[in-house]
Amino acid sequence: MEFGRITSEELEKVDFKLPPDRQETTQLLKSNASKKKPEIFVGCAKWGRKDWVGKIYPKGTKEADFLKHYASHFNCIELNATFYRMPTVAQTQGWAGKVTENFKFCPKFTDQITHMKRLKDVKELTDRFLEGISGFKDNLGPIFLMPHPGMAPKTQDTIEAFIQSLPKDIELFVEFRHAEWFSNETAFQAAFNMLEKNKAGAIITDASGRRDCVHMRLTTPTAFIRFVGNGLHPSDYTRIDDWVQRIKSWMEQGIEQVYFFMHQHEELHSPELSKYLIQQLNNHCGLSIPEPKFVEQEMELFGTAAEPPKKRAPRKKAS
Numbered sequence: 001m002e003f004g005r006i007t008s009e010e011l012e013k014v015d016f017k018l019p020p021d022r023q024e025t026t027q028l029l030k031s032n033a034s035k036k037k038p039e040i041f042v043g044c045a046k047w048g049r050k051d052w053v054g055k056i057y058p059k060g061t062k063e064a065d066f067l068k069h070y071a072s073h074f075n076c077i078e079l080n081a082t083f084y085r086m087p088t089v090a091q092t093q094g095w096a097g098k099v100t101e102n103f104k105f106c107p108k109f110t111d112q113i114t115h116m117k118r119l120k121d122v123k124e125l126t127d128r129f130l131e132g133i134s135g136f137k138d139n140l141g142p143i144f145l146m147p148h149p150g151m152a153p154k155t156q157d158t159i160e161a162f163i164q165s166l167p168k169d170i171e172l173f174v175e176f177r178h179a180e181w182f183s184n185e186t187a188f189q190a191a192f193n194m195l196e197k198n199k200a201g202a203i204i205t206d207a208s209g210r211r212d213c214v215h216m217r218l219t220t221p222t223a224f225i226r227f228v229g230n231g232l233h234p235s236d237y238t239r240i241d242d243w244v245q246r247i248k249s250w251m252e253q254g255i256e257q258v259y260f261f262m263h264q265h266e267e268l269h270s271p272e273l274s275k276y277l278i279q280q281l282n283n284h285c286g287l288s289i290p291e292p293k294f295v296e297q298e299m300e301l302f303g304t305a306a307e308p309p310k311k312r313a314p315r316k317k318a319s
Helices: 023-032 063-070 089-096 111-116 123-139 153-165 185-197 234-253 267-285 296-302
Strands: 039-044 076-079 104-107 143-145 172-174 201-206 222-229 257-264
Touching: 023 185, 023 234, 039 267, 076 257, 089 104, 089 123, 104 123, 104 143, 104 257, 111 123, 123 153, 153 172, 153 185, 185 201, 222 234, 222 267, 234 257, 234 267, 257 267
Parallel strands: 039 076, 039 257, 076 104, 143 172, 172 201, 201 222, 222 257
Antiparallel strands: none
């Protein structure tokens, strides 16, 4: 994942401390105050990683079996495959047949809709997309809408019209990327109030080079977090520690669901950091999420893969 990527020299200067929750987030959780135990989902962005063979996939695993093994380690996936290719019912039914009943696919709207057409005149394409993902049935989780990064606040009406055109029974989450959504407070408030009004969630993306996207504004009682690590840099672990404490706070306030998707600029190490996240969630939040299991030989060669470095990077003081 290239979004928010910076140089190693720049990385040492980043203040990774999570901002406080927006007042609207606190109010929303307070008004919801669910008494049910929240559902926590942890996953990655793709399952088709050949370099995970011998790591979390058994040696000799065929590509056709990658998803089956992935679903034995994680309970969801941020499905970027549908961004690059329009899904079909046969395809999504096949995928759903390889996972457990509680597993969730979170498909991303195809680039034909969001990037090529920029959400205009896309009814036929959208109908095809929704038909395609219908094959997931009960395994369908939130749908991920990323408007083209060039779509600034002046396009809010277009985005809202698209959201309102969608069936009301789908769970939608939106990721804004254009910097003006965050640099202009009036635009920020208008956009996120619009999402809340339309019962659409707001994705929080934690990437080193785009700290503005760590906006801490929930618009539904479900959090959808995209975390972008830096190859198991010490700061990856301290950042995860912060997220665990924030999720714990949200759980105490009544959040209903949390989706946490692990990314790395090089996805090779996403399982290690996911394992660490799950361990800390279980330790600090009273959860019992199953941990990814690494191939035994890999554990013997390299030690416990999810253990953080003994010397952690010191926190950067807020400017």
